[in-house]
Amino acid sequence: MLMGIGAKFARGCTSGQGLSGGAVLNVGSWVFMLMVFLAAYALAYSVRRLWI
Amino acid sequence: MNAPFYKFGAFGDEFSLIVAVVIGILFGFFLERAGFGNGRKLAAQFYFRDMAVFKVMFSAIVTAMLGVFYLAWAGMLDIELVYVGTTYLYPQILGGALLGAGFILGGYCPGTSIVAVATGRLDAVMFGAGVFLGILVFGEAYPLFAGFMNGSNMGSITLPDFFSMSYGLVMLIIVLIAVGGFVGSEALEKRIGKKLSAS
Numbered sequence: 001m002l003m004g005i006g007a008k009f010a011r012g013c014t015s016g017q018g019l020s021g022g023a024v025l026n027v028g029s030w031v032f033m034l035m036v037f038l039a040a041y042a043l044a045y046s047v048r049r050l051w052i
Numbered sequence: 053m054n055a056p057f058y059k060f061g062a063f064g065d066e067f068s069l070i071v072a073v074v075i076g077i078l079f080g081f082f083l084e085r086a087g088f089g090n091g092r093k094l095a096a097q098f099y100f101r102d103m104a105v106f107k108v109m110f111s112a113i114v115t116a117m118l119g120v121f122y123l124a125w126a127g128m129l130d131i132e133l134v135y136v137g138t139t140y141l142y143p144q145i146l147g148g149a150l151l152g153a154g155f156i157l158g159g160y161c162p163g164t165s166i167v168a169v170a171t172g173r174l175d176a177v178m179f180g181a182g183v184f185l186g187i188l189v190f191g192e193a194y195p196l197f198a199g200f201m202n203g204s205n206m207g208s209i210t211l212p213d214f215f216s217m218s219y220g221l222v223m224l225i226i227v228l229i230a231v232g233g234f235v236g237s238e239a240l241e242k243r244i245g246k247k248l249s250a251s
């Protein structure tokens with residue numbers, strides 16, 4: 001659910017914003033990708049039980 | 053022949069949909085072959101165990117970026133016609149943060165979850181159902197934050213515009229960041245990833 005809501009707010013997903021937007025140097029896309037990685041790394045430690 | 057093919061009318065609406073399907077199938081195929089249909093592999097990224105996601109994404113961005121630039125330089129692509137999405141700063145910051153949270157909790161991004169559904173992974177089916185539910189909730193609640201969504205519109209702004217640097221310089225910086233990131237991520241894999249696996 002988070003994913004769907006996030007993708008709508010950002011007007012695109014990892015592929016649409018990150019890859020296509022990143023390649024044409026779109027400012028919003030780079031901000032978006034930065035936030036994706038920041039949020040994931042920030043949360044990674046607290047949910048490490050899920051994956052490690 | 054000049055690109056973008058679609059905008060120069062090399063083919064019409066219907067054929068463009070066929071092209072999209074063919075490209076989509078190839079995209080999905082290679083994502084799966086890269087191992088990106090597996091939530092564990094994707095999530096390993098965030099524990100510095102397997103930086104493949106970062107490397108593949110950055111390579112893809114750099115390849116496409118250089119491709120667009122050199123095709124334009126060779127006169128085969130009209131860069132003015134290449135679609136540059138509109139930047140809405142705050143919604144994109146929020147959306148990115150939510151997507152990142154969903155990524156680490158669910159193990160997929162929207163695209164890779166579809167790939168994983170195609171290979172029959174049940175966790176991805178649940179994830180996909182969640183994505184659709186999220187989109188539905190967003191759609192229903194949209195009037196509540198329509199103002200937020202349409203505020204902070206910065207237009208189709210690119211990094212060279214934003215930093216008032218030349219296109220070439222920005223590309224050089226990104227390529228350097230990518231190469232540095234590849235080297236750095238492998239070092240991190242070795243140091244932190246191993247430590248985590250041991251514990």
